[in-house]
Amino acid sequence: MLDLLHEDHEQLDRLCARATTEPKASDVLVAMLARHLSAEEQYLYPAIHSVLPEGPEIAERELAADAELLVALRRLHATPADQAALHSVTERVRAHTRRTDGEVFPALRERCTDxxxxxxxxxxxxxxxxxxxxxxxxxxxxxxxxxxxxxxIGVVDKVMDALSRRTTWEEDL
Incomplete structure (x- = not known):
C-alpha cells in the first residue's frame, strides 16, 4: 500500500508541473487526485487510526486537509486555466506528500507486517x-x-468522462 501511494505522490507531483503548461494535464490531475484521496480515505486513514498510537489525531488531521484539498480541486476542475487554483492544489498536494511520505509511511512500515x-x-x-x-x-x-x-459516484463520473471524452490517465496525455 505504501509503495503504491508513494508512486501516486510522485505522479501527482509530475502532473502539477505539467498542468502549468498543458491544459489537458489539469483534467488528469483532478481525476488522479480524486482517485488517490478516495483510496486513502477508505484504507490508509483507517489503518493509521487503528495502528499508530497517535493515529486518531493524524487521521483527523489528514481528513481535514483532504476536505480543504477537495474544495481547491473543485475550483481547479471548474476553471482548469486558473493558475491560482492550480497553485493552491499544488501547494496542498506537496504538503500532503511531505506529511505522509515523511512521517506517516515510515511509522506504518514499523508497525505493519508486509x-x-x-x-x-x-x-x-x-x-x-x-x-x-x-x-x-x-x-x-x-x-x-x-x-x-x-x-x-465513480460510475457516474466515468460515464460523464466517456461522454465528454475527458482524459483522466497520465498515459493518455
Missing amino acids: TELVRLGNRVEIARSAAPTRPHPGTPSTPPLNKVVDPA
Missing part, C-alpha cells in the same frame, strides 16, 4: 479503479459510507 501492507495495497488498487474522477467535497470521507458512495 502481509498487512500487501493486503491493504490490493484494496487500494481496487478502490482507486472504482473511485470518482471528480472532486465531491460533500460526500462521506470515512468508512463504511465512503466505501459505498465513492464507487457509485
Whole structure:
C-alpha cells in the first residue's frame, strides 16, 4: 500500500508541473487526485487510526486537509486555466506528500507486517479503479459510507468522462 501511494505522490507531483503548461494535464490531475484521496480515505486513514498510537489525531488531521484539498480541486476542475487554483492544489498536494511520505509511511512500515501492507495495497488498487474522477467535497470521507458512495459516484463520473471524452490517465496525455 505504501509503495503504491508513494508512486501516486510522485505522479501527482509530475502532473502539477505539467498542468502549468498543458491544459489537458489539469483534467488528469483532478481525476488522479480524486482517485488517490478516495483510496486513502477508505484504507490508509483507517489503518493509521487503528495502528499508530497517535493515529486518531493524524487521521483527523489528514481528513481535514483532504476536505480543504477537495474544495481547491473543485475550483481547479471548474476553471482548469486558473493558475491560482492550480497553485493552491499544488501547494496542498506537496504538503500532503511531505506529511505522509515523511512521517506517516515510515511509522506504518514499523508497525505493519508486509502481509498487512500487501493486503491493504490490493484494496487500494481496487478502490482507486472504482473511485470518482471528480472532486465531491460533500460526500462521506470515512468508512463504511465512503466505501459505498465513492464507487457509485465513480460510475457516474466515468460515464460523464466517456461522454465528454475527458482524459483522466497520465498515459493518455
